[in-house]
Amino acid sequence: xxxxxxxxxxxxxxxxxxxxxxxxxxxxxxxxxxxxxxxxxxxxxxxxxxxxxxxxxxxxxxxxxxxxxxxxxxxxxxxxxxxxxxxxxxxxxxxxxxxxxxxxxxxxxxxxxxxxxxxxxxxxxxxxxxxxxxxxxxxxxxxxxxxxxxxxxxxxxxxxxxxxxxxxxxxxxxxxxxxxxxxxxxxxxxxxxxxxxxxxxxxxxxxxxxxxxxxxxxxxxxxxxxxxxxxxxxxxxxxxxxxxxxxxxxxxxxxxxxxxxxxxxxxxxxxxxxxxxxxxxxxxxxxxxxxxxxxxxxxxxxxxxxxxxxxxxxxxxxxx
Numbered sequence: 001x002x003x004x005x006x007x008x009x010x011x012x013x014x015x016x017x018x019x020x021x022x023x024x025x026x027x028x029x030x031x032x033x034x035x036x037x038x039x040x041x042x043x044x045x046x047x048x049x050x051x052x053x054x055x056x057x058x059x060x061x062x063x064x065x066x067x068x069x070x071x072x073x074x075x076x077x078x079x080x081x082x083x084x085x086x087x088x089x090x091x092x093x094x095x096x097x098x099x100x101x102x103x104x105x106x107x108x109x110x111x112x113x114x115x116x117x118x119x120x121x122x123x124x125x126x127x128x129x130x131x132x133x134x135x136x137x138x139x140x141x142x143x144x145x146x147x148x149x150x151x152x153x154x155x156x157x158x159x160x161x162x163x164x165x166x167x168x169x170x171x172x173x174x175x176x177x178x179x180x181x182x183x184x185x186x187x188x189x190x191x192x193x194x195x196x197x198x199x200x201x202x203x204x205x206x207x208x209x210x211x212x213x214x215x216x217x218x219x220x221x222x223x224x225x226x227x228x229x230x231x232x233x234x235x236x237x238x239x240x241x242x243x244x245x246x247x248x249x250x251x252x253x254x255x256x257x258x259x260x261x262x263x264x265x266x267x268x269x270x271x272x273x274x275x276x277x278x279x280x281x282x283x284x285x286x287x288x289x290x291x292x293x294x295x296x297x298x299x300x301x302x303x304x305x306x307x308x309x310x311x312x313x314x315x316x317x318x319x320x
Contacts, residue, residue, distance in 0.1 A: 016106065016113075016114035016115060017045070017113065017114070017115050017116065018115075018117075019043050019044055019045045019089075019115060019116070019117050019118070020037075020042045020043045020044060020117070020118050020119065020318055021033075021042050021043070021044040021117060021118070021119050021120070021121060021311075021314060021318075022044070022045055022047065022105070022107055022115050022117035022119070022120050022121070023037070023046045023047065023120075023121045023123060024047050024048070024095050024107075024120065024121065024122055024124055024257070025046075025047075025053065025122065025123030025124040025125055025288065025290075026046050026047070026048025026049075026050065026052060026053055026080065026090065026092075027048070027052065027053025027054060027055060027123060027125050027288060027289075027303065028053065028055060028288065028300045028303040028304045028307070029123035029125070029287040029288025029289070029303040029304065029306055029307040030046055030048060030053070030121070030123035030287075030288070030307060031052070031079045031080060031082070031083045031304075031307070032079075032303070032304035032305075032307035032308050033123065033287060033307035033308065033311045034046045034083040034086070034088040034307075035082060035086060035088075036308045036311040036312070037088070037311045037314070037315075038083070038086035038087055038088050040311065042311070042314065042315060042318065044088050044089075045088065045089040045090075045091060045115060045117075046083060046088055046089070046090045046091070047091045047094075047095055047107070047109065047115070048090075048091075048092065048093075048094075049092065049093070049094050050076075051076060051077070051080040051090065051092065052072075052073070052075070052076020052077065052079060052080055053076070053125055054126070055072045055073075055075055055076045055079075055300065056072055056073045056076045056149075057072060057147040057148075057149055058071075058072025058075075058149065058168075059071070059072060059149045059171050059172065059175035060072070060171065060175070061075050061300065062197070063299070063300075063301070064300055064301065065301070072149065075300075091109065091111070091113065091115075093109045093110045093111040093113065094109065094110040095107050095108070095109055095110075095257055096108045096109065096110055097257075098120070098261065100261075101116070103118070104116060104117055104118040104119070104283060105117050105120055105283065105284075107120075118283065118318065119284070119285070119314050119317065119318065120283060120284045120285070121285045121286065121287060121307070121310055121311070121314065122258060122263075122271065122286040122287070122290060123286070123287050123288045123290065123307060124254040124255070124257065124290055125254055125288055125289045125290055125303075126251035126252055126253055126254055126289045126290065126298070127251060127252055128146040128247070128251055129247075129249050129250045129251050129252055130247065131163065131216060131247055131249065133216055133217060133218055133219060134217075134218045134219070135218050135219030135220055135221070135225075136219055136247070138219075139221060139224065139225050142221070142223065142224045142225065143219075143225025143226075143242075143243065143245060144219060144225060144245055144247065145244060145245070145246050145247070146246070146247050146248075147246075148171075148172035148175050148176055148246050148248075149172075149175060151244070151246075152172075152175060152176050152180075152246075154244070155179060155243055155244050156179050157180065157181050158180055158181055158243040158244065159181055159184075159241065159243050160176055160180045160182070160183055160184070160242055160243060160244045160245065160246065161183070161185075161186055161216075161228060161240065161242045161244070161245045161246070162176065162183060162184070162185050162186070162246045162248055163186045163187075163216055163246070163248060163249060164185075164186075164187065164247070164249045164250070165185070165187035165188070165189055165191075165192045165193050165194065166193055166194060166248065166249075166250060167195055168248045169185065169187070169192075169194070169248035169249070170192060170194040170195075170199065171194075171198055172246050172248050173202060173205075173208050174198065174201045174205060174208070176246070177205040177207045177208050180207065181207070182207055182209070183205075183207055183208045183209070184208075184209055184210075184211055184242065185202070185208060185209070185210040185211065186211050186214050186216060186228075186230070186240075187210060187211070187212055187213075187214065188213065188214065189212065189213070190213060191212070192210065211230075211232070211234055211240075214230055214232040215231045215232070216228050216229070216230060216231075216245070217230065219245060220239075224243075225243065225244055225245055226241065226242075226243075227239045227240060227242065228240045228242055228245060251289070251298075252268075252269060253265075253268070253269045253270045253271065253289070254290060255269055255271065255290065258284075261281055261284070262280075262281060263279045263280060263281050263284065263286075264279065264280045266292055270290065270291055270292045270296065271290055271291050271292065272292050273285070273286050273287075273292060273306075275309075276309060276310065276312070276313035277291075277293070277309050277310030277313055278310075278313060285310040285314055286310070287303065287307040287310045288302075288303035288306055288307065289303060291306065293306050294306060
């Protein structure tokens with residue numbers, strides 16, 4: 001007797017699960033939204049690749065009300081546990097595609113599951129911006145990193161560079177200053193654009209040195225990063241010997257998933273929302289760093305607030 005094997009798409013093995021609200025993104029915006037949705041009695045699911053989102057990569061959070069100082073990873077785990085404590089379903093997966101139905105939407109997940117939802121909250125946040133210089137892609141994971149708290153341990157007693165001049169760059173430099181032997185901050189501007197708290201911390205750390213008006217032209221090495229080619233000489237040389245480089249030059253809205261849905265964006269690609277978090281697409285709201293809300297002030301507190309406000313609006317919509 002002959003047996004024949006046929007390839008069947010993995011989606012066919014799963015029955016779709018039905019929810020009032022599907023929250024895409026498990027960062028502060030998405031988890032805050034889930035807490036409020038559960039308290040409103042809205043059946044919701046949180047779908048995200050990392051519980052806590054990019055907060056897991058933050059060295060230290062010092063401006064969340066009620067927590068004078070908390071590690072990003074600890075904050076993320078507590079936020080995720082808080083959402084789950086109200087009975088929300090959390091799925092660690094990515095959404096591959098979204099299809100519009102006559103009423104609501106159908107989400108196809110990377111783990112093969114299908115989700116039916118009456119409404120959607122987009123809270124995918126942002127993705128790290130890359131330098132785009134020669135050597136960056138080649139040495140990713142071989143000395144080039146986008147997360148100091150993830151990879152800083154591997155550079156104990158070594159020399160590293162942080163590229164950028166924002167809060168995340170300053171925070172990464174301070175964190176690395178407790179691990180590495182020497183930390184260079186390379187910034188294209190004349191003055192670091194960070195909170196005075198981080199600026200003071202940088203000044204107090206003797207291991208940290210800032211190179212202003214300087215750009216990285218190329219990342220060089222053999223099997224791993226060994227030096228950076230600079231566009232401005234440092235101590236008479238245009239190269240800087242380092243064992244690793246951490247890129248902290250900002251982020252871009254993570255909107256690839258919804259480009260085919262016709263949701264309006266601004267010129268920088270951020271999803272346009274009204275004061276209630278609504279997008280121009282019926283049944284879809286957005287919150288957090290991915291939106292034009294909160295004057296684009298990318299903070300945990302503003303993301304969490306936008307998530308709560310959006311769910312307040314979604315609750316009124318579902319009641320109708």
